[in-house]
Amino acid sequence: ELPDLVERIQVGLLNIMEERDVQIRGYRIRLPLDVLVVASANPEDYTNRGRIITPLKDRYGAQIRTHYPRNAEYEIAIVEQERTPFEGDDHPLKVPPYMKEVVAEVTRLARRSPDVNQRSGVSVRASIAGYESLLANAYRRAIRLGEKESVPRISDLPYIIPSISGKLEFETVEEGREEQIIEKFIQGAVAAVFNRYLSLSDLEPVVASFKEGFALEVADTMPSAEYVRMVKQVESLREAVAMLEAGRNPGLVAAAVEFVLEGLHLNRRLNKDKIAGRARYRG
Structure with missing residues (x-):
């Protein structure tokens, strides 16, 4: 995270990126470098952690703006890749595709909602956290009931509310209103996915x-x-x-x-x- 560096340290990168050498202080010696500097940064209006000084920004060859997944398929692929695996061989996991789509759709609805601060955004971490909570309750049920497989259901969806609420910044300040908003997202997601399937x-x-x-x-x-x-x-x-x-x-x-x-x-x-x-x- 480049803005995390204080500005005087950022100045120290100027010579490395332009002249591609480093000078040892107090000595008349320069060491040639063959380096590629890759860094990340959030938009300046997203965080108050700092900024990138203009001369340093000028020395980067390219700036790539990232974005949220374009569709639910990409979102689901990222969630499956990044989630924490916890299920064992005793209760193998089997997730219906429509349940994966519901979790992804909840996040996508949050990204379009006026009740959520869109400057702060809604990252894929919300989908990952919700998906992990969904699977965790299915796994818990399989253990308690002695079932062979862990299969998440619609009745498991309320358990994603606590995990998602910490990933969203709401515009409202009313007590308890946040949970109602997420419940609306869940209902909207289930309805949208249902109408795609049936x-x-x-x-x-x-x-x-x-x-x-x-x-x-x-x-x-x-x-x-x-x-x-x-x-x-x-x-x-x-x-x-x-x-x-x-x-x-x-x-x-x-x-x-x-x-x-x-x-x-x-x-x-x-x-x-x-x-x-x-x-x-x-x-």
């Missing part, structure tokens, strides 16, 4: 089943086998889960069921009640 017209049979009085409860502590039983009870729900290519994997079935139900709720096709740590979907 068509509401294809899910009308599911909605019809709920209008007939059917209701389902889900929770992040519920075993995957319970979701498999739900799917067997409702033919239309089984067909919807098949659209997400969950196969016969209990963890993927559980994730798909929650994704379908929450997507229908956010599209105002189902009602949702929160009861003692559980979510109940009804017509």
Whole structure:
């Protein structure tokens, strides 16, 4: 971080970068150098840590301005590369692609929100932190319930709120307002990804089943086998889960069921009640 250097030390780089030599103080000797100086710096309006002096900036051959990932695919690739691996062979991780996209979409919504200070920005670290929290809760559930695989679900998303809130600088000063804003980001992200994967017209049979009085409860502590039983009870729900290519994997079935139900709720096709740590979907 070049601005971290005090200006008198930056002056010391001028000779190195222009004449490409270094002089030992007090001696009439110069040592030739073959060096390439690469440095990074945040925009001057982003931080008060310092600045790059103009003569030094003039000696750089090129300035490359970086940017946020252009699309969700790049964001997900960076997140997968940089996240901290913690899952073991006893509970291997299996993440549905739509869950990865939801985490990336939360960050992308934050970058466009007037409730977030855009001068401070929202880096990929927010996606990485949220993704790690999502996987951690899935891993915890697999350990507690003795399940073979760790598969994150929609009901795990509230656990990303504490990790993301520390990565955002909000414009509001109201107490507790920050959590509400992130919840809105999560809802918007789930709705956007849901509409990319599924068509509401294809899910009308599911909605019809709920209008007939059917209701389902889900929770992040519920075993995957319970979701498999739900799917067997409702033919239309089984067909919807098949659209997400969950196969016969209990963890993927559980994730798909929650994704379908929450997507229908956010599209105002189902009602949702929160009861003692559980979510109940009804017509």
